Amino acid sequence: MTRTVSGISVREAHNVSQRSEQPEMSNRAKTNGLNQAGLPKPITLPGILLGVGLGGFVDGILLHQVLQWHHMLSSSDTANIDIGSHPVTTIEGLQMNTLWDGFFHTVTWLAVVVGLGVLYSRITVSRGRIWTSRVLWGWILLGWGVFNVAEGLMNHHLLGIHHVISGDFQTLADILFLVFGVLLIAGGWLLQRSGRPVDVAE
DSSP states (O other): OOOEETTEEHHHHHHHHHHHHHHHHHHHHHHTTBOTTSOBOOOHHHHHHHHHHHHHHHIIIIIIIISOOOOTTTTGGGOSSOOOOOOTTSHHHHHHHHHHHHHHHHHHHHHHHHHHHHHHHHOOSSGGGGGGOHHHHHHHHHHHHHHHHHHIIIIIIISOSOOSSOSTTHHHHHHHHHHHHHHHHHHHHHHHHTSOSSOOOO
């Protein structure tokens, strides 16, 4: 038997209440970084983007600038494509290599900026604690590994526009660069699998 209150059945009132609560719950889920199913929004994409950008910065800052093992076009004379001659031992060659190093750093900088933007659009509470998440750092390591493998295969092996180092150990260094990338991918995958979906407080 259905009771009525002011001409509206209790069942109907309950249904109306449930319908009015659904948008509110959906909005609350979005505010708390959850999807409509109540699950944490994935941070795979922002993590990988951050890894690609940060890994690129390690490559560009450490190998290009600090150690000066190579620049973007430092193997132009022996490249597999015709890009002209840009030896780093000449002023003109070094200027061209520095220019392309700048383009490279621009791409890695944009990857970091976009990664941060996507991450902060998906994590709207306890943003400080997301940086302790094994899931996030796992995806970042994986992204770094993806950068190493993609950049190594394309620039070192396919195009040959530069190598990790030039000389007797050039091929070995290029292979070790790829191996390091594969290890980063495997380690990042295992690390993100060992963490909670999103390690932040409600």
